[in-house]
Amino acid sequence: MPNTSLLPLLSSGMFVSGQDLADLLGVSRTAVWKQLNKLEELGLEIESVKGKGYRIPGGITLLDEQAVRDTMAVDSLPLLAMLDLRDAIGSTNAEAMSQIAAGRGSGYVCTAEQQTAGRGRRGREWVSPYARNLYLSAVWEYEQGAAVLEGMSLAVGVVVARALAACGVPPVQLKWPNDLLYEGAKLGGILLEMTGDPAGACQVVVGIGVNVSMPGKAAEAIDQSWTDASRINSGSPLDRNLLLAAILDELLPMLASFEATGFEAWRDEWLLLDAYAGADVVLHSGNKKMAGKAMGVDKRGALLLQTVSAGVQAIYGGEISLRPAS
Numbered sequence: 655m656p657n658t659s660l661l662p663l664l665s666s667g668m669f670v671s672g673q674d675l676a677d678l679l680g681v682s683r684t685a686v687w688k689q690l691n692k693l694e695e696l697g698l699e700i701e702s703v704k705g706k707g708y709r710i711p712g713g714i715t716l717l718d719e720q721a722v723r724d725t726m727a728v729d730s731l732p733l734l735a736m737l738d739l740r741d742a743i744g745s746t747n748a749e750a751m752s753q754i755a756a757g758r759g760s761g762y763v764c765t766a767e768q769q770t771a772g773r774g775r776r777g778r779e780w781v782s783p784y785a786r787n788l789y790l791s792a793v794w795e796y797e798q799g800a801a802v803l804e805g806m807s808l809a810v811g812v813v814v815a816r817a818l819a820a821c822g823v824p825p826v827q828l829k830w831p832n833d834l835l836y837e838g839a840k841l842g843g844i845l846l847e848m849t850g851d852p853a854g855a856c857q858v859v860v861g862i863g864v865n866v867s868m869p870g871k872a873a874e875a876i877d878q879s880w881t882d883a884s885r886i887n888s889g890s891p892l893d894r895n896l897l898l899a900a901i902l903d904e905l906l907p908m909l910a911s912f913e914a915t916g917f918e919a920w921r922d923e924w925l926l927l928d929a930y931a932g933a934d935v936v937l938h939s940g941n942k943k944m945a946g947k948a949m950g951v952d953k954r955g956a957l958l959l960q961t962v963s964a965g966v967q968a969i970y971g972g973e974i975s976l977r978p979a980s
Contacts, residue, residue, distance in 0.1 A: 660689045661785070667713030669706040696742075696768065696784035712867065712884075714785050715893050717767060725899035733906035735761030742784070744771040746791035747847055747861040754793060754849055754857045761906065765790040765898060786868060787882070788894050790901070791861045794909040799853040805917020805955025807832040807844045807971065810860055812923050813908050814842060817900035818864075821892060823883050827929035830948070830957045831971040834864070835929050839881040841865055860909065862901065866892055918953040925950050934979035935959070937969060944969075945979060 663670055663678055675686045690708060694700050701709050719737050726734070736758070743749055743766040750764050769782035769789050782789055796802040811828040818826055818834075827835045834842035842864035850856030865882035883892045908920075917924075925931070930948040937944040937959065946961040956968035957976070 660686070660693065661714065661716060664700075664708065664710045665714050665716070667709055667711060669703065669709045671707035674707070697786075698784055712891060715891075715895065716785055717765060717898065718895055721895040722899045722902070725896055727903045730903045730906050733761055733910055734763060734902060735759070736763065738762065738764045740764065740766040742766065742768040742770060745769055745861075746789050747845060747859050750791040750793050750859040750861075751847065751849060754859070758793060759857070760793060760795045760909075762793040763790060763902065782863070783868065785894075787866045788862070788864045788897055788901075790898065791859050792902075792905060792909065793857055793859055794912075795855070795857050796913050797855055798913060799851055799856050800848060801853075802856075802913050803846060803848060803858065805920070805951075805953075806858070806860070806912060807846050808924050808951065808955045809908055809912065809917055809920040810844045810846075810862065810905065812920050812927065813904040814844075814862060814864065814901060815927055816904050817897060818883065820900045820903075821883075821897050822890075823887050823892065826886075826927070828924060828927040829929045830951060830976055831955070831974075836881050836886045838929070839879040841881055841883070841886070858909075860905070862905075864897065864901075866894055866897065916953070917955045921951065921953055921955075930976065930978070936977050936979050938975040938977065939973060948976070 659679055660675065663675055672683050672686055676683045679686065690700050699711055701711050717739055719739050722737060723731065740749070746764045746766055746769065750762065753762055753764070766789055768784040808828070808831060811832065811834060814834055815826050815828065824836070826841055829835050832844040833840055842862065845861040847859045847861070848856055865880060867884040868880065868882040884890065928950060931950060933948050935946065935948045944959065944961070946959040949958040949960050949966060951957055952968055956970045958966055959969050960966045
């Protein structure tokens with residue numbers, strides 16, 4: 655992983671002089687300056703104060719496979735076939751798809767410090783600054799084709815909400831079909847992709863993105879209300895290794911059992927976290943709009959929308975966006 659020789663020296667968030675950095679790395683001050691410029695090119699904020707040196711405000715924690723494995727529960731760890739930790743990557747979902755084509759199966763997990771082509775639903779960019787948030791994609795194999803996907807993104811939302819709570823983050827809410835919210839602002843998102851036989855043996859890639867400590871500069875590219883775990887946790891930094899371990903502890907057992915249980919086993923918990931329960935909403939699909947009252951979801955994960963003209967309708971996922979009527 656490039657730049658990690660310098661990053662650990664700045665990870666505490668404390669100032670370190672340029673000369674101390676040069677001495678510790680055994681390089682010239684000019685070489686240190688060049689490395690600092692490279693870190694800024696990655697989107698990291700480097701603060702420089704004459705007489706004090708350099709620091710990364712708030713500090714930084716790099717992902718570490720052994721730290722994740724050491725933290726995971728003994729019953730979920732065997733389900734992790736491979737933790738593929740990358741520095742910078744186009745998209746963890748795209749890499750997971752490539753790994754499937756190369757023969758990887760259930761339990762493969764790809765995570766990265768940075769995505770250069772991160773994607774959300776409907777082809778939207780997922781802003782992915784270096785070493786600040788969490789981006790991961792997990793692969794699992796099933797025998798029932800596309801049918802197994804019913805409600806899975808909602809169950810994944812419950813999984814991530816549980817993991818955040820286990821790390822001490824205040825309770826979050828879920829927005830159908832795949833967003834994590836805190837007080838209406840987006841905290842994270844989920845993207846599912848499938849390959850294989852639509853009616854038989856297939857592989858599902860579960861992509862998860864969680865804003866952990868979003869730099870203000872990177873956030874300028876976000877076109878909606880957003881938040882991150884540090885902000886809602888009263889500014890306290892959240893160790894991304896602990897969060898990744900907590901997510902995998904919840905996610906992998908869920909994926910392993912989902913073909914047998916389906917979403918119905920997760921429905922009650924999802925309903926408790928429903929951000930729009932009983933709210934007036936508008937569904938957007940292309941140029942079409944449908945207004946009504948959100949009445950939760952059914953056992954297959956379909957949104958139950960009460961409309962004036964047609965009563966309660968079951969709305970399934972896809973290229974649909976739910977927004978508050980106001």
